[in-house]
Amino acid sequence: KVQNQLADDKRTIKEYSACEFNDLSCNNLIITDLILHNCIFKNINFTGTDLRNLKAENCVFTDCNFNNANLEESTFLKCNFFNKEQISGCSFKQSNLKFLTMMKCNVAFSIFKKANLYGCKIQDCYGRGASFELADFTMKVSGKFIFSDAEISDSNFIDSDFNMVNLSGCSLAGSSFENVDFSSSDLSRADFSYSILVKNELVNTNLTGADLRYADIRNLDITKIDLTGVLINEDQQSGLLEEIGMIVCQTKD
Numbered sequence: 340k341v342q343n344q345l346a347d348d349k350r351t352i353k354e355y356s357a358c359e360f361n362d363l364s365c366n367n368l369i370i371t372d373l374i375l376h377n378c379i380f381k382n383i384n385f386t387g388t389d390l391r392n393l394k395a396e397n398c399v400f401t402d403c404n405f406n407n408a409n410l411e412e413s414t415f416l417k418c419n420f421f422n423k424e425q426i427s428g429c430s431f432k433q434s435n436l437k438f439l440t441m442m443k444c445n446v447a448f449s450i451f452k453k454a455n456l457y458g459c460k461i462q463d464c465y466g467r468g469a470s471f472e473l474a475d476f477t478m479k480v481s482g483k484f485i486f487s488d489a490e491i492s493d494s495n496f497i498d499s500d501f502n503m504v505n506l507s508g509c510s511l512a513g514s515s516f517e518n519v520d521f522s523s524s525d526l527s528r529a530d531f532s533y534s535i536l537v538k539n540e541l542v543n544t545n546l547t548g549a550d551l552r553y554a555d556i557r558n559l560d561i562t563k564i565d566l567t568g569v570l571i572n573e574d575q576q577s578g579l580l581e582e583i584g585m586i587v588c589q590t591k592d
Contacts, residue, residue: 406432414440421447428469461491470500477505487525507545551575 354374359381366386375395383403390405393413400420408431418441420429428449436451438458448468455475476489487505493513500520508528515535521544528548535555541564548568556571561579571579 409435464494466496
């Protein structure tokens, strides 16, 4: 069967180029160390499948289900997960995406709810409408110490959902987070330098100690959020004060 071709491939290096797979159920299989170039996957069910160390470049994944799949240490370069006809993405709910690398990918409207994304690197990606609600960017050490680690840089996640996540101390520099829901999230000490942070939902959000230098922080209501220890530039001060009605005057020499 075609769906068993990937799993039954006994080659040490399982590499596919310019192949197309349609309407297959590949759930709960072991298909590790795949290398994909210019491949197309349409309506493929990878639920529960072990896809560790997958490497994909210039591939298209349309309406694919990666729920509960193991994609640890996988790499996606210039891949598209967005179905423009249906305005939908792929689903990665509760999948293992630890140490995932995504570069120059389109993950618009994809769902990463409750996925494990510790140590992920998402760079120069487009993710409008994507959902990272309750995604886990942390690792527990010695049973009680929790460390968060992720890099989401130079990417566009406008209209996305980062509700109830812990990105404390993570690098989020140079990205657009316009109209994003950060409710009940820990963003303390996160690096938002050169990012866009406007029209966000920040109810019960922890931003203490965050680096907001050179970021676009228009509409940030400093009366409703604790900004203790936050780093900003001098030229950002007047904008924040004007948001609460104060008039900033230039000092005369």
